[in-house]
Amino acid sequence: MELNLFRRVLWHLNRSPGRYAVKAALRALHRGEMAARRREAAALTRSEAVLDAARSLARDGYVRADALVPLAAREALASAVDDAVRTPHHGSSVFGAHKDIWTSAVESQMVDGQLPTDHPFVRFALNPEILALLAEHYGELPRLDYVAVTRSLPAGPELRFSQLWHRDYDDVRVVKLFVYLTDVSEAADGPFTFIPAPASRQVKPGLRSHRSDAALGQPLNHAVSLTGPRLTAFVVETSRCYHMGSRVAEGHERVMFTATYISAPRIFPERPRNFFAPNGAETPVERRLLLPG
Numbered sequence: 001m002e003l004n005l006f007r008r009v010l011w012h013l014n015r016s017p018g019r020y021a022v023k024a025a026l027r028a029l030h031r032g033e034m035a036a037r038r039r040e041a042a043a044l045t046r047s048e049a050v051l052d053a054a055r056s057l058a059r060d061g062y063v064r065a066d067a068l069v070p071l072a073a074r075e076a077l078a079s080a081v082d083d084a085v086r087t088p089h090h091g092s093s094v095f096g097a098h099k100d101i102w103t104s105a106v107e108s109q110m111v112d113g114q115l116p117t118d119h120p121f122v123r124f125a126l127n128p129e130i131l132a133l134l135a136e137h138y139g140e141l142p143r144l145d146y147v148a149v150t151r152s153l154p155a156g157p158e159l160r161f162s163q164l165w166h167r168d169y170d171d172v173r174v175v176k177l178f179v180y181l182t183d184v185s186e187a188a189d190g191p192f193t194f195i196p197a198p199a200s201r202q203v204k205p206g207l208r209s210h211r212s213d214a215a216l217g218q219p220l221n222h223a224v225s226l227t228g229p230r231l232t233a234f235v236v237e238t239s240r241c242y243h244m245g246s247r248v249a250e251g252h253e254r255v256m257f258t259a260t261y262i263s264a265p266r267i268f269p270e271r272p273r274n275f276f277a278p279n280g281a282e283t284p285v286e287r288r289l290l291l292p293g
Contacts, residue, residue: 010268014169015209019267023172026265034140037264040285041135050129053235054136057175061197061241062224065177065233068129074179074231080120081149081181081257084109094275095148101161101246105149114277117290121147122276125259126286130177133235134261137175142261144289145170146275149181152190152246152254164210165242167200171262174239180232181255188249192256193225197240216242266292 013019027034046054049067056063087108094113095104109119116122125147134142155163168174184191195203199222206215213220219242226234236243248254276290 011169014171014267019169019172022267023263026267030265033264037140037288040288041138041140044128044132044135044285046132046136047129050132050136053133057133057137057235057237059197061200062194062234062236063133065130065133065235066231068133069124069127069179069233071231073124073127074233076120077124077179077257078181078231080124081105081255084121084149085151085255094146101155101163102150102152105151106147111277113273115147115275116277116279117282117286118279121149121257121259122290124179124257125177126289130235131285131289134175137237138173138263140264141285141288142173142175143264143266144276145260145262145266147260148258150246150256150258152248152256154248154250154252155246159212159247161210163244163246164212165195165216165244166210167240167242168238168260169209170239170260171267172239173237173263175235175237175261177235177259177261178226178233179257180228180230181257182253183230184227184232184254185229186227187225187247188252189227190246190248190252190254191225191227192234192236192243192245193223194236194238194241194243195219195222196224197237200240200242203242211242 013022053063053065053068084105089105089108093104094107106115106121109115109121125144178192183189199219202219203216246254270292274291278287278291282290
């Protein structure tokens with residue numbers, strides 16, 4: 001009961017300017033870890049493609065990532081996703097019951113509620129060029145908070161949850177890597193749609209975290225719908241960019257992989273178990289990415 005109340009207070013605090021004070025205090029308590037994360041990030045090699053992508057991410061809040069992730073890696077991910085989608089899961093979702101506008105496939109790949117660190121989903125999220133991009137953007141090694149595979153289907157006329165405009169509050173800095181596992185070529189496919197960071201700053205503050213098109217106002221004119229064929233990859237700083245998706249029309253579906261990265265240390269208490277189950281073969285950098293400090 002007390003833990004639930006604490007989490008609820010943090011939930012509200014993390015949607016207020018007070019989240020920056022909480023984060024600063026946590027980082028001060030973990031000074032040694034933060035210094036190590038900066039050193040390890042600085043040691044990663046940055047290609048020119050990574051540096052160009054980092055500049056775009058810092059300026060606009062998003063960048064296309066096809067050039068950073070080899071096609072073979074995306075094809076291997078697609079094969080693993082196909083296996084996960086075909087594997088039934090009869091338990092509850094790790095993402096909560098309110099996410100009923102899509103179904104989750106990652107749970108079928110978990111062992112005792114954790115995803116092994118050698119699973120293809122995890123290995124894909126640790127792609128070296130993506131890690132170099134994140135190291136450049138954060139100035140330190142972030143945390144890979146979780147990975148997800150979601151299948152969005154038509155969910156009725158009423159827009160709900162992530163179908164509405166919102167920013168992510170998993171942490172003060174949230175960056176997500178997305179890969180389409182189905183063709184997303186038109187609005188009926190429910191493309192991920194966002195407002196670049198400069199225009200997102202123009203959205204007026206409000207009491208609601210999720211907003212309708214009408215409530216968003218003039219920044220809606222800057223909205224970008226990310227369409228593309230199967231295996232299209234992109235990176236978005238979802239804590240800066242208002243976004244929505246999964247507005248799938250009848251006769252359509254969208255399957256998407258998501259890897260969520262946050263700055264360390266995590267504001268919210270760790271889950272009863274860490275999302276990832278280590279096998280002891282991780283490199284020091286991978287352990288920094290995957291496990292609590």
